[in-house]
Amino acid sequence: MAWLRIVVGYDGSDDAINEDIARILSVRSELEEPELWWRVSSDEVRAWFVSEDPEKARSFAMLFEGSRLVGLAWSFRGREGCYASIDVDASRGMEVASLYAKNLLAWARARAEELGCRSVLSVNAGLEFGYRYLVISRALGDAPRVIEWSGTLMKFVNPASVLRVVVEGFRVREGSLADSEAIARVFNRAFSRYPWFTPWGRSDVERHLKLESTRTFVIEDSRGNVVGFSMIVLRTSIKGKRVGYLDVIAVDPSYQGRGLGKFLVQRSVEELKRVGVDEIVLDSVRGVEGLYQKLGFTYVRRYLRFVVPLRAIPAINVGISRWRA
Numbered sequence: 673m674a675w676l677r678i679v680v681g682y683d684g685s686d687d688a689i690n691e692d693i694a695r696i697l698s699v700r701s702e703l704e705e706p707e708l709w710w711r712v713s714s715d716e717v718r719a720w721f722v723s724e725d726p727e728k729a730r731s732f733a734m735l736f737e738g739s740r741l742v743g744l745a746w747s748f749r750g751r752e753g754c755y756a757s758i759d760v761d762a763s764r765g766m767e768v769a770s771l772y773a774k775n776l777l778a779w780a781r782a783r784a785e786e787l788g789c790r791s792v793l794s795v796n797a798g799l800e801f802g803y804r805y806l807v808i809s810r811a812l813g814d815a816p817r818v819i820e821w822s823g824t825l826m827k828f829v830n831p832a833s834v835l836r837v838v839v840e841g842f843r844v845r846e847g848s849l850a851d852s853e854a855i856a857r858v859f860n861r862a863f864s865r866y867p868w869f870t871p872w873g874r875s876d877v878e879r880h881l882k883l884e885s886t887r888t889f890v891i892e893d894s895r896g897n898v899v900g901f902s903m904i905v906l907r908t909s910i911k912g913k914r915v916g917y918l919d920v921i922a923v924d925p926s927y928q929g930r931g932l933g934k935f936l937v938q939r940s941v942e943e944l945k946r947v948g949v950d951e952i953v954l955d956s957v958r959g960v961e962g963l964y965q966k967l968g969f970t971y972v973r974r975y976l977r978f979v980v981p982l983r984a985i986p987a988i989n990v991g992i993s994r995w996r997a
Contacts, residue, residue: 675737675738676735676736676737676772676775676990677735677736677990677991677992677993678733678734678735678736678775678776678779678988678990678991678992678993679733679734679736679992679993679994679995680730680732680733680734680779680992680993680994680995681730681732681994681995682721682732682734682995683721683995683997684717684718684719684720684721684722685718685721685997686997687714689734689741690714690715690717690718691714692741693712693714693717693734693741693744694711694712694713694714694716694717696741696742696743696744696759696760696761696762697712697717697759698711698712698910699761699762699763700759700762700798700803700804701910702910703762703802703803704798704799704802704803704804705799705802705825705972705973706909706910706911707909707910707911707913707951708825708827708909708913708915708951708953708972709909709910709915710907710908710909710910710915711910715883716883719879719880719882719883720879722875722876722878722879730783731746731747731748731783732744732745732746733745733747733776733779733780733783734995735760735772735775735776735779737772740761741761742760742761742764742772743758743759743760743761743772743773743775743776744758744759744776745757745758745759745776745777745779745780747779747780747783747784747787747793748787748870749784749787749788749789749870750866750867750868750869750870751864751866751867751868751869752867753789753791753792753793753794753867754783754784754787754789754792754793754794755793755794755795755796755868755977756777756780756783756784756793756794756795756796757795757796758773758776758777758780758795758796758804758808759804760772760773760776760807762803762807766806766807766810769807770807770810770811771811773807773808773810773811774811774986775988775990777795777808777811777812777985777986778985778986778987778988778989778990779988779992780793780795780985781793781982781985781986781987781988782987782988784982785982789982790982791981791982792979792980792981792982793979793980793982793985794820794868794977794978794979794980795808795977795978795979795980796822796975796977797809797819797975797976797977797978798975798976799825799973799974799975799976800973800974800975800976802973805976808978809978812978812980812984812985815980815981815984815985816980816981816984817978817979817980817984818978818979819976819977819978819979820976820977820978820979821958821974821975821976822868822958822975822976822977823955823956823957823958823974823975824955824956824958824961824971824972824973824974824975825953825954825955825956825971825972825973825974825975826953826954826955826956826961826964826969826970826971826972827951827952827953827954827969827970827972828941828951828952828953828968828969829968829969829970830968836938837931837934837935837938839891839930839931839932839935841893841894842891842892842893842894842899842932842935843891843892844889844890844891844892844935844936844939845889845890845892846887846888846889846890847881847887847888847889847890847898847901848881848888849878849881849882851877851888851890851898851901852874852875852877852878852881853874853877854890854897854898855872855877855888855890855898855901856871856872856873856874856876856877857898857924858898858899858900858901858922858923858924859871859872859877859901859920859922860872861924861925861926862922862923862924862925863922866957880903880919881903883905885905885906885907886903886904886905886919887903887904887905887906887943888901888902888903888904889901889902889904889936889939889940889943891923891932891935891936893927899923899924899926899927899932900922900923900924900927900932900933900936901920901921901922901936902918902920902921902922902936902937902939902940903918903919903920904916904917904918904919904940904943904944905917905919906944906947906949909951913950913951914948914949914950914951915949915950915951915952915953916940916944916947916949916951916952916953917952917953917954918937918940918941918952918953918954921933921936921937921940921954923936933963934963934966934967937964937967938967941967941968953972954969955975956969
């Protein structure tokens with residue numbers, strides 16, 4: 673096998689690299705959920721790297737075999753520990769792919785230790801028994817792990833019993849780039865209680881809203897303050913279905929319990945049905961599935977993660993270099 677090396681500090685500026693990243697992600701989507709997932713574009717990849725967080729580029733690594741990009745990983749610190757997400761080139765077969773994943777896990781361990789984590793690393797395992805789950809499980813070998821249920825892929829089935837929500841004293845409207853700061857504030861307040869949370873800044877919101885396929889709705893209180901929002905994305909799945917994806921639903925904690933989240937889901941679903949889609953899907957945080965079931969969604973597959981002692985992940989033994997444009 674050709675020489676393996678890891679490159680860190682990539683800034684999203686190379687179109688060819690972005691195409692390769694998009695290819696790796698799209699092949700994995702095709703293997704795991706082609707009816708509901710879509711091919712990632714290089715524009716989406718480029719948008720990942722637009723952030724106010726100076727640590728973001730340092731939290732991303734690419735694995736090369738010779739001159740070919742064969743894997744990528746994020747390793748970052750959340751509110752309660754360190755997390756990693758890994759994708760590898762699926763074209764070389766499971767044995768080689770697991771070797772790629774093993775090297776990226778070693779880098780993720782090193783990055784977690786650099787960020788001050790000393791006990792465990794929570795590794796995104798993707799869909800239960802999907803391609804990423806199998807590759808990472810094989811890469812971990814005999815390493816001890818706890819398997820945690822982290823969320824659920826759900827789709828809208830529109831039963832007759834769907835809960836209808838009416839809220840008074842609030843106004844819903846379509847959002848724009850001018851709402852970016854308010855949306856970031858709501859996101860941070862709504863999700864800061866989750867252990868995987870990393871904050872959004874204005875530019876993080878703008879990178880979503882500048883993508884042509886993304887729309888947002890905001891809810892304002894009687895004083896015109898944005899207190900909740902939803903983001904929806906229109907896609908064509910790998911199997912050719914028109915899919916509407918509820919990307920984010922968030923309500924400021926001070927306004928939760930008033931039905932605003934349910935109303936945002938309802939409004940988003942109505943809009944997606946109006947423009948015409950074959951499927952409507954969302955990723956639910958674990959524990960919120962019951963709310964979405966009342967609104968007409970059903971389980972598709974669970975998302976899992978492996979919680980692994982850092983000491984059980986081998987130390988990195990390939991070369992690391994900095995990205996140079």
